[in-house]
Amino acid sequence: MATVSIIGTGNMGQAIASVVAKGGNGVQLIGEADKDKQVTGEIVVLAVPYPAVPQIIAERGEQLAGKIVVDITNPLNFETFDSLTVPADSSAAAEIAAALPESRVLKAFNTTFAGTLASGEVGPLGTTVLVAGDDADAKATLAGVVSAGGLKVIDAGALKRAREMEALGFLQISLAANEKISWTGGFGVAA
């Protein structure tokens, strides 16, 4: 059994916690009031908006050494909904990996709305979680937890593919914000 520490108790943090628990793995939920709580999981999910990540890294960087750190963010400019806030040739995941050189950073969950994690469905399709990262063992560990929780998993390649996953996440949010799709639908994956 793995334990997954989830930093952030919003919609996404709760939805990921429910997937982890469904698979029989352990969950540690860490909210804003839990600043003194040490992370105990070998997998740590940063389930916070991208602007909140630097403070977590500043406060918990040493605790995250040696752990699998999962970046789920979509670094949108939420004032304009018209661009990302990371450099065009980079990604939130790449920035986080650079700030946490002792951690094994993965990108995941940024292309699945919270509603589709909870329901296990994107319309008629089963929900698929894309996972990108440079450490094959770390990806396999996270994939095991997600598939135990009833969702499909696809290895999307190296961590540099996070750039395309963030573009996909951005496009999906943009379509939902413009009411072209609903927040319970979006891009499903047909094998």
Next chain:
Amino acid sequence: MATVSIIGTGNMGQAIASVVAKGGNGVQLIGEADKDKQVTGEIVVLAVPYPAVPQIIAERGEQLAGKIVVDITNPLNFETFDSLTVPADSSAAAEIAAALPESRVLKAFNTTFAGTLASGEVGPLGTTVLVAGDDADAKATLAGVVSAGGLKVIDAGALKRAREMEALGFLQISLAANEKISWTGGFGVAA
């Protein structure tokens, strides 16, 4: 009735031609041997690989003035399958729009594999064509042709969203090339 000129007779050109014809609109297919044939459609689809686009613009740029020009390319580095060949803060569509200032350039069909255009299905979902562009009338004209042909259409926003659509197309091709999905499946859209 609209007429759609399709430059390029490969898988994608043929699949788009079949969608157009299915909707009762006119098709002009232009192959490599048809250099002397003038384009007659008010919509012109550049159904060629991105590296072949500059020569078409050089040869036919004047003919394309005033027309709706549809860029369907995914400008991958096909040697490495690991990056796009356009600048990170740009897109193939933006480059083509800059080269054709007298045309109304749209991005479309780059996120739908040829097989899904022909079948009308991405797994259990109906095939959805995303269309981005800065000219609302041009988008509506193309949307009419595509929906008459039996496919769904979503307005993905301004032409700058082509950047995210090309990232999505790249990711989808990368997943298919790595046998994570099939060339008849991919990212479907659930409303």
